Amino acid sequence: MSDATNLRVLLVDDQPLIRLGFRLVLEGAGIDIVGEASDGEQGLEFARQLQPDVVLMDVRMPVMNGIDATGYICQSTSAKVIILTTFDIDEYAFAGLRAGASAFLLKDAQPEELVKAVCSVVKGDSIVAPRMTARLIEEYTKTKKVDGYIPNPLYSKEVALLTPREKDTVLAIACGLSNTEIAQKFFVSEATVKSHVSSVLSKLNLRDRVQVAVFAYESGLVQPGGNSSA
Structure with missing residues (x-):
């Protein structure tokens, strides 16, 4: 896989066998x-020292969980x-989304899916299936329906930077x-x-498509339930 060349990955998981499996697949x-x-905590320290392109992050770990580590990284x-x-x-996926994670991957993913995921996030693409991204965002925004939805006014200037076609792209x-x-x-x-x-x-200083989707909801371009303000 040519676009995998020179990519640098850090593995963070408390299970040695899982790390070994990921290592064998990726190095292959x-x-x-x-x-x-x-x-x-060790993952955060290594990420700062080693400056990898991608971090594969488990969630449930001792000392510091993967969600907190993701936020700091x-x-x-x-x-x-x-x-x-x-x-x-699950709830960890939403917490990871808020912490700044670029993507989500199932631990039982096929080897080729793992390699594709690593290569894709480096390019800023989403490795989450588009329909799964929609489900994630839908679940994420359910909490905003309880007390009424209020767009974050801090995003109004960012929205104004977008051209009409760029707004259409964000909505899509x-x-x-x-x-x-x-x-x-x-x-x-x-x-x-x-x-x-x-x-x-x-323009929005965002990392990837997942964050664009969250921005669409938090800015009010799309409201919970799928209604567009555009």
């Missing part, structure tokens, strides 16, 4: 494992964090559409969509 694809940590390094989960939807991402589906929806090329996505990430 030409990816460099720069370190292994057995708890979140995203704040203090440029590494992309992939949260490792046992189930496709929040609906779980892939680049191919967005291209078909707006009758443009995938290259054009990628350009719009890149511009959105840059």
Whole structure:
């Protein structure tokens, strides 16, 4: 896999056998494992020292859990964090989303899925299936329905930076559409969509498509229930 060359990955999991399995798969694809940590605190320390491109992060670990470690890593390094989960939807996934994780991966994922995930997050792509992203965001926003939904006014300036087509792109991402589906929806090329996505990430200072989807809800561009304010 050519785009895996020179990628540097840090493994954070308290189970040695799981780390070994990930190491064998990733090294077999030409990816460099720069370190292994057995708890979140050690993972944070190694991430700061080693500056990996990607961190594979378990959730339940001693000393410091993976969610807290993810938050600190995203704040203090440029590494992309992939949260490792046992189930496709659970409270840890939402907590990881808020902490700054770029993606979620099931621990029983196929080897090729693991390699693809690592390569994809480095490019800013979402490795979560688009429909799963939509489910994650839907679950995430349920809490906002309880006492009434109020968009965060701090995002108004950021929204104003977007062109109409960029707003359309944000809405499409929040609906779980892939680049191919967005291209078909707006009758443009995938290259054009990628350009719009890149511009959105840059203007909003966001890390990836998952954060774009969260922004769509928190800014009020999309309200819980799927209603668009645009």
